[in-house]
Amino acid sequence: MGKVLIIGAGGVGTVVANKAAQNSDVFTEIMLASRTQSKCDAIAADVKKRSGVAIKTAKVDADSVAELVGLLNRFKPELVINVALPYQDLSIMDACLECGVNYLDTANYEPKDEAHFEYSWQWAYQDKFKKAGLTAILGCGFDPGVTSIFTAYAAKHHFDEIQYLDIVDCNAGDHGKAFATNFNPEINIREVTQKGKYWENGSWVETEPHEIHKALTYPEIGQKESYVIYHEELESLVKNFPTLKRARFWMTFGQEYLTHLRVIQNIGMARIDEVEYNGVKIVPIQFLKAVLPDPGKLGENYTGQTSIGCRIKGLKNGKERTYYVYNNCSHEAAYKETGAQGVSYTTGVPATIGARMFMQGIWKKPGVFNVEEFNPDPFMEQLNKQGLPWHEIFNEDLELA
Numbered sequence: 438m439g440k441v442l443i444i445g446a447g448g449v450g451t452v453v454a455n456k457a458a459q460n461s462d463v464f465t466e467i468m469l470a471s472r473t474q475s476k477c478d479a480i481a482a483d484v485k486k487r488s489g490v491a492i493k494t495a496k497v498d499a500d501s502v503a504e505l506v507g508l509l510n511r512f513k514p515e516l517v518i519n520v521a522l523p524y525q526d527l528s529i530m531d532a533c534l535e536c537g538v539n540y541l542d543t544a545n546y547e548p549k550d551e552a553h554f555e556y557s558w559q560w561a562y563q564d565k566f567k568k569a570g571l572t573a574i575l576g577c578g579f580d581p582g583v584t585s586i587f588t589a590y591a592a593k594h595h596f597d598e599i600q601y602l603d604i605v606d607c608n609a610g611d612h613g614k615a616f617a618t619n620f621n622p623e624i625n626i627r628e629v630t631q632k633g634k635y636w637e638n639g640s641w642v643e644t645e646p647h648e649i650h651k652a653l654t655y656p657e658i659g660q661k662e663s664y665v666i667y668h669e670e671l672e673s674l675v676k677n678f679p680t681l682k683r684a685r686f687w688m689t690f691g692q693e694y695l696t697h698l699r700v701i702q703n704i705g706m707a708r709i710d711e712v713e714y715n716g717v718k719i720v721p722i723q724f725l726k727a728v729l730p731d732p733g734k735l736g737e738n739y740t741g742q743t744s745i746g747c748r749i750k751g752l753k754n755g756k757e758r759t760y761y762v763y764n765n766c767s768h769e770a771a772y773k774e775t776g777a778q779g780v781s782y783t784t785g786v787p788a789t790i791g792a793r794m795f796m797q798g799i800w801k802k803p804g805v806f807n808v809e810e811f812n813p814d815p816f817m818e819q820l821n822k823q824g825l826p827w828h829e830i831f832n833e834d835l836e837l838a
């Protein structure tokens with residue numbers, strides 16, 4: 438039980454604020470802070486209408502450790518939920534260390550000037566958090582997050598040895614726009630335009646972007662073309678589950694989406710370096726973000742659902758077994774409950790559950806941890822209660838030889 442500070446007033450921050458308010462039995466005081474205070478105020482007013490809970494707001498530039506330290510010292514939270522951008526992970530972790538505050542995020546650190554993400558920067562904080570007696574929970578959204586917890590749950594309850602892991606992420610929603618990203622466009626486009634990568638027999642195999650693809654069948658949705666891309670949870674999962682012979686991540690994309698992406702890249706709008714325009718320096722991908730639809734505003738006309746899960750093959754009692762665990766989330770239901778679409782919802786709900794686990798002392802140990810290093814059971818129980826119920830299918834064809 439204690440005070441929580443949410444940083445980042447975007448689509449995910451909207452969901453975390455709403456869900457934290459619904460969990461006011463553990464979050465005794467809630468503050469939402471972001472670069473633009475008016476966004477925090479609008480979310481707080483909406484939360485008050487929906488759940489009657491008052492949320493404090495503040496302005497903070499999370500790139501500045503000094504500003505963060507000032508805010509943490511004034512509000513004195515137990516835990517920071519970082520749902521700003523991956524660029525801010527390290528400055529927020531530094532401020533948490535300086536002020537004795539615990540930390541949780543949903544995406545690993547990325548430098549602004551390099552389209553590259555990996556855990557090494559944050560894992561390097563292990564000793565500092567341990568010495569300070571503070572907990573840092575990394576990657577507690579849906580993917581990474583729930584997918585990692587699904588894997589830990591499968592390894593704990595259904596297998597003696599997990600050998601093949603395919604994380605399958607389908608968004609079968611329709612927002613009615615010709616092109617839009619479902620979360621921050623800059624981060625999203627950087628992620629999906631990079632080379633593909635998967636783990637096989639002890640090393641990484643690199644592919645051209647979207648080189649490997651096939652139609653996979655998703656529950657209640659049907660067949661969707663799915664593409665192997667590199668996704669951050671693979672890095673920690675192959676480390677924490679060394680019996681994995683292969684680990685891949687599949688995401689569905691429509692042809693329209695891929696065509697737009699290709700054009701964006703070909704005309705230079707995905708560039709992350711500065712270019713001079715009319716005497717002003719601009720970064721093309723940041724300019725593009727400014728003209729694309731705001732992912733936080735897609736919710737109103739969003740129909741259909743997401744389906745994200747883990748397809749696992751391995752051994753139980755010496756016999757081969759397959760297991761598929763997944764959640765389907767309706768964009769419309771998410772919007773009705775929180776005012777945000779399904780992708781923000783499936784990220785914000787797990788972040789809030791992780792924070793709840795911490796506040797209750799269930800996920801609390803000094804150091805820096807990926808979510809699969811904690812007990813998955815109480816988290817899985819909360820998923821069913823907090824709006825993301827999951828389902829299991831045993832010994833069916835996983836379509837992924």
Ligand code: NDP
Pocket residue numbers: 444445446447448449450470471472473476497498499500520521522523525543544576577578579580581582619620621622624732733780781783784
């Ligand atoms: P948005 O772009 O909608 O929101 C990000 C928010 O962060 C904005 O409100 C922005 O403020 C704020 N922000 C950015 N820079 C700063 C800064 N320097 N100081 C303070 N606030 C800042 O993104 P989303 O809500 O869609 O995504 C949030 C996070 O969730 C991202 O890190 C994303 O990678 C992660 N994510 C994780 C997923 C998972 O499953 N694990 C899936 C989807 C997203 P302002 O508006 O004022 O500029």
